[in-house]
Amino acid sequence: MIMSKHTLSVMVENEPGVLSRVAGLFSGRGFNIYSLNVAPTLEKGVSLMTIVAEGDDNIIEQIVKQLRKLVPTIKVKDLTELKSVEREMVLLKVNAEDSKRAEILRIVDIFRCKVVDVSPDEVTIEVTGDEGKISALVNLLTRFGIKEIARTGYVAMQRSMQIDL
């Protein structure tokens, strides 16, 4: 079986301990978790988790079923099987001496990122995008020296129109 990443959208009751139930399910059963993001939704008392998990088809099936089995879980959707939008926000603190700064700012421009903090020898860049964009940017900036990185993990949503092209 081929290991692959799946993005799961998990709606849960927003009650104490729910994150630890979900995280504990992964650690206790030896499932691989790549990223996990959780925040409240518009509906009162409901939180949405976006979990990117790694495994072969059998493991992903078990993860989905085990998540559904948790009592506070309202709904689990595997977005990988659907057309969906996935975004992650990343903050990158990059070395930026005077001689390199112009080039870095050009890259920031091309990638439509934002500079959110500057000092004489560093810039902090905010970028939002899917996996491809983020890894491309990280690759380009690595040669300047990335001093710090903070990532939110993915948030994802099913596209309104499921068009097959």
Add this chain to the structure above:
Amino acid sequence: MKLTGAQILLKCLEEEGVDVMFGFPGGAVIDIYDEIPNSSVEHILVRHEQGAIHAADGYARATGRVGVCLVTSGPGATNTVTGIATAYADSIPVVIFTGQVPRPLIGNDAFQEVDIVGITRPCTKHNYLVQDIKDLAETVKQAFYLARTGRPGPVLVDLPKDVQNQVFEFDYPETVEMRSYKPTKKPHVGQIRKVVKLLKKAKKPLFYTGGGVVTSGSHEELTWLGQNLNIPVTSTLMGLGAYPGDDDKFLGMLGMHGTYAANMAVAHCDLLLAVGARFDDRVTGKIDTFAPNATIVHIDVDPTSIQKNVSVDVPLVADCKSALSALVKEVKPTMDDFDWTKHTAGWVRKVKEWNETHPLTYNSDDKVIKPQYVVEKIYEITKGDAIIATEVGQNQMWAAQFYKYTKPNTLLTSGGLGTMGYGFPAAMGAQKAFPDKLVIDIAGDGSIQMCIQEMMTVVCNKLPVKIVILNNGYLGMVRQWQELFYEKNYCETCMDAQPDFVKLAEAYGAEGYRCTEKDKVESTLREAFASDKPCIVDIRVEKEENVYPMVPAGASLTEMLLV
């Protein structure tokens, strides 16, 4: 009516129809204990919290109702963890109430504080910390509902001491509404029809049944199907009693210590109907060679059990009872124009032949007492009309092999977790539920010492549980593995330093019997069973007897070591 948290809790239990709970008091639940005399719920004082949870579990298994246990915070709560995990592994409905330090102290490492909700998260179906008196009644209602519906299991409710003292209007909700919890119960009609089609096609069908049949109370449907469709039945340890053990189509247990006929039938069947069983590794052996020629139908209320270990052809998520009754309903109209008996006659003949050529047996000896002989005698004397609890190890396997369970809920045994020390307190719980029934704990000399303190509980509550110790002076199952796979390196499995079990029983105020001769086994057992007191019967059996057949761990089911 305004009541305190402690009073509300007891009212809730009364509303749930709880007649007895097993527990042990402490500072964090003293307010609840203060109210117990005013309640109709009877409390049984155990001698260790592990005894309380196992007793609640045994009560639940024997009655099919929810067992209840009440303990204090910290060590009281942690002492129940083994029992909670035991109930979780076997899907037994139990509700555990634990005391907790007052809310302002939670998280401050207060005296007797422990995060029991955190500790038991992986071994409960769900758990709660009640943070506010206004949630108490609804939480208790949900706890009982969760414990007994869907795939049953233990639910823990942690009660801070100050919540027990808060005052609130008591109002017990009539129904449970949980948007996140809606267990599937009814089977998919299309899948049921598919199963019937497969049944008509199959020449060598086999039922493989588990604890789910017992829990869901579907033994009648199963028995009807087995007998009318002429399909042999093999069962897991947990499923024993769901199909009459004395019926000629019953093959006994399958798996590691399963019968020759059962394991051969699995290897040769062309349709395997798994009902309320989960393809545990003790059952399947080497997974690649498990039922290699069979189309597999899997009925289970818990979707996570399906496709977990083996690839299933027809998954059927449903409560076993509704699935089997739907099957019965679907095949009944075919009874006239389809000769089910003739259809599988050859297969049934073959299976019987396996049974006859390789029955469960042991080398009998005239001098030493064989443990299997003792179990056979227990069956003969009770005629199968007893509740049998077991400890874990060789005693458990012999109790599974040589006693015929004809009714469900008559075997109480820790199947999934394999908890030594389970049997005696579980027997105590069952005896409390059925004071007039004969309740026997078939024990080993090792296991029985793990919860022996409950002797005092059975004596002072006049619960005449009979403990039959198959005493071989060893931790027998591990010794058997050491003999077979570790070149007889009997490291730390010899238990020849033992208490005098007869005197021990007498010290607690129970009766003690010892038997060292084969021809005294029957009379000793009869005497003990006739007594109205709890008894220990210490039977000195063959020291190095092994459980056979045996499939070594990880081998195929057909690679059996026979006697």
